[in-house]
Amino acid sequence: xxxxxxxxxxxxxxxxxxxxxxxxxxxxxxxxxxxxxxxxxxxxxxxxxxxxxxxxxxxxxxxxxxxxxxxxxxxxxxxxxxxxxxxxxxxxxxxxxxxxxxxxxxxxxxxxxxxxxxxxxxxxxxxxxxxxxxxxxxxxxxxxxxxxxxxxxxxxxxxxxxxxxxxxxxxxxxxxxxxxxxxxxxxxxxxxxxxxxxxxxxxxxxxxxxxxxxxxxxxxxxxxxxxxxxxxxxxxxxxxxxxxxxxxxxxxxxxxxxxxxxxxxxxxxxxxxxxxxxxxxxxxxxxxxxxxxxxxxxxxxxxxxxxxxxxxxxxxxxxxxxxxxxxxxxxxxxxxxxxxxxxxxxxxxxxxxxxxxxxxxxxxxxxxxxxxxxxxxxxxxxxxxxxxxxxxxxxxxxxxxxxxxxxxxxxxxxxxxxxxxxxxxxxxxxxxxxxxxxxxxxxxxxxxxxxxxxxxxxxxxxxxxxxxxxxxxxxxxxxxxxxxxxxxxxxxxxxxxxxxxxxxxxxxxxxxxxxxxxxxxxxxxxxxxxxxx
Numbered sequence: 441x442x443x444x445x446x447x448x449x450x451x452x453x454x455x456x457x458x459x460x461x462x463x464x465x466x467x468x469x470x471x472x473x474x475x476x477x478x479x480x481x482x483x484x485x486x487x488x489x490x491x492x493x494x495x496x497x498x499x500x501x502x503x504x505x506x507x508x509x510x511x512x513x514x515x516x517x518x519x520x521x522x523x524x525x526x527x528x529x530x531x532x533x534x535x536x537x538x539x540x541x542x543x544x545x546x547x548x549x550x551x552x553x554x555x556x557x558x559x560x561x562x563x564x565x566x567x568x569x570x571x572x573x574x575x576x577x578x579x580x581x582x583x584x585x586x587x588x589x590x591x592x593x594x595x596x597x598x599x600x601x602x603x604x605x606x607x608x609x610x611x612x613x614x615x616x617x618x619x620x621x622x623x624x625x626x627x628x629x630x631x632x633x634x635x636x637x638x639x640x641x642x643x644x645x646x647x648x649x650x651x652x653x654x655x656x657x658x659x660x661x662x663x664x665x666x667x668x669x670x671x672x673x674x675x676x677x678x679x680x681x682x683x684x685x686x687x688x689x690x691x692x693x694x695x696x697x698x699x700x701x702x703x704x705x706x707x708x709x710x711x712x713x714x715x716x717x718x719x720x721x722x723x724x725x726x727x728x729x730x731x732x733x734x735x736x737x738x739x740x741x742x743x744x745x746x747x748x749x750x751x752x753x754x755x756x757x758x759x760x761x762x763x764x765x766x767x768x769x770x771x772x773x774x775x776x777x778x779x780x781x782x783x784x785x786x787x788x789x790x791x792x793x794x795x796x797x798x799x800x801x802x803x804x805x806x807x808x809x810x811x812x813x814x815x816x817x818x819x820x821x822x823x824x825x826x827x828x829x830x831x832x833x834x835x836x837x838x839x840x841x842x843x844x845x846x847x848x849x850x851x852x853x854x855x856x857x858x859x860x861x862x863x864x865x866x867x868x869x870x871x872x873x874x875x876x877x878x879x880x881x882x883x884x885x886x887x888x889x890x891x892x893x894x895x896x897x898x899x900x901x902x903x904x905x906x907x908x909x910x911x912x913x914x915x916x917x918x919x920x921x922x923x924x925x926x927x928x929x930x931x932x933x934x935x936x937x938x939x940x941x942x943x944x945x946x947x948x949x950x951x952x953x954x955x956x957x958x959x960x961x962x963x964x965x966x967x968x969x970x971x972x973x
Contacts, residue, residue, distance in 0.1 A: 451483030458518040478608040640728030643940035647733040662804030665874035666899040678844040681852035695900035697873040708925040736793040739763040741801035809839035813846035864907040871898040915951040
């Protein structure tokens with residue numbers, strides 16, 4: 441026990457150092473405490489294998505390598521949390537694996553500051569001190585009986601099981617690296633066809649060749665229900681900027697999403713899949729079709745690339761010619777505001793490609809709603825209108841409406857920047873799905889186990905430049921019953937792309953549009969179900 445404590449103390453010193461650093465530079469929270477406990481447990485677990493070696497030389501080598509490894513892990517996760525207020529995740533490691541040397545240098549030169557350097561120097565100094573301290577007590581560890589060694593093995597396994605069962609392992613960087621490498625390999629294999637086959641296998645693709653400069657934007661919102669938007673007659677002024685250009689918008693008032701969660705909705709929205717033929721999601725994406733028609737495509741996302749609810753969307757997005765992800769944090773915890781999309785978007789507008797289609801994937805109004813807008817957008821503070829009156833409902837509705845207000849700013853900036861180019865262009869905006877906000881149910885959020893109309897009701901509107909209006913003739917009827925699993929056909933129609941797979945009767949913008957049964961969740965008739973309620 442004396443020997444164990446001697447070595448464990450060395451790991452504990454590093455653990456305490458980074459924990460103190462966390463307390464100094466970051467607000468304390470429960471996750472920081474869990475991470476500290478995990479690091480203590482991880483250090484103790486690393487000590488145990490020392491007792492398995494009979495050779496003092498091997499013990500020394502193991503201790504030095506494990507101690508250096510432990511110090512590097514602590515430094516990496518502490519610096520990452522200091523910079524981004526989030527712990528490492530499979531997504532952040534995905535981005536790291538997908539980052540080249542040049543990007544890494546830019547990252548380091550931009551983010552390294554004095555506290556990071558000081559922490560690095562302290563960790564390095566302590567590590568070197570203990571590694572080269574003469575007396576390591578390694579020779580005092582004598583060979584023990586088989587029963588003793590079995591107890592050590594049992595202790596080691598017990599420590600691993602304890603870390604795993606308490607979920608502290610989710611804070612363990614080596615574990616995250618290991619599963620991320622596995623996940624990355626699997627994802628790379630799955631996404632390979634989309635990355636390599638960027639034009640899909642569409643038949644008879646045709647678009648009339650013109651030399652005009654064209655720039656088109658598809659703006660994908662997140663968790664935004666139309667009933668909380670001023671342009672859809674909400675009682676609060678949550679969309680003042682869009683209201684000011686309302687006459688320039690084609691606002692559709694009866695559009696729904698096929699699902700109340702992102703991956704289910706977007707895999708149909710962006711592909712040939714629909715409720716009649718859900719398996720057609722693998723037959724080709726709208727991004728691939730646009731590529732095959734000669735456009736340069738871009739995908740800029742403020743959502744993480746890898747995760748339980750993101751990977752299939754990423755699979756589709758990687759068929760774009762250019763892609764960029766701005767966050768690695770799970771949506772609920774992300775604090776990267778959507779204005780982060782504007783800089784790369786404006787840079788894309790400046791490049792020399794004459795035919796561009798830009799997909800901007802927003803964080804929108806995803807919970808936690810208070811993280812979706814800067815403090816100076818905290819406008820709505822009074823009691824909102826709802827039959828579910830509680831402090832919790834009032835706070836969430838106000839946060840949500842403030843997020844809508846900020847959403848209004850982002851959408852209007854995207855339109856304004858594009859309008860300034862004076863080229864043939866449009867901006868199509870829609871949300872992946874809606875959100876219940878204490879309207880019919882005493883809750884905020886989305887959940888397909890609860891059939892709330894607001895979870896499927898989404899905003900859907902189109903802005904057109906003067907040149908686009910002059911050359912194209914959109915068939916507009918604001919009350920058309922439409923579900924966004926047909927966006928593939930509608931976008932192809934807007935872009936004047938024809939192919940054997942494109943069906944213009946499924947395009948909300950086409951004079952030949954035919955209304956169809958709108959089945960949500962692949963089983964429920966939206967119109968009859970909610971009319972009955």
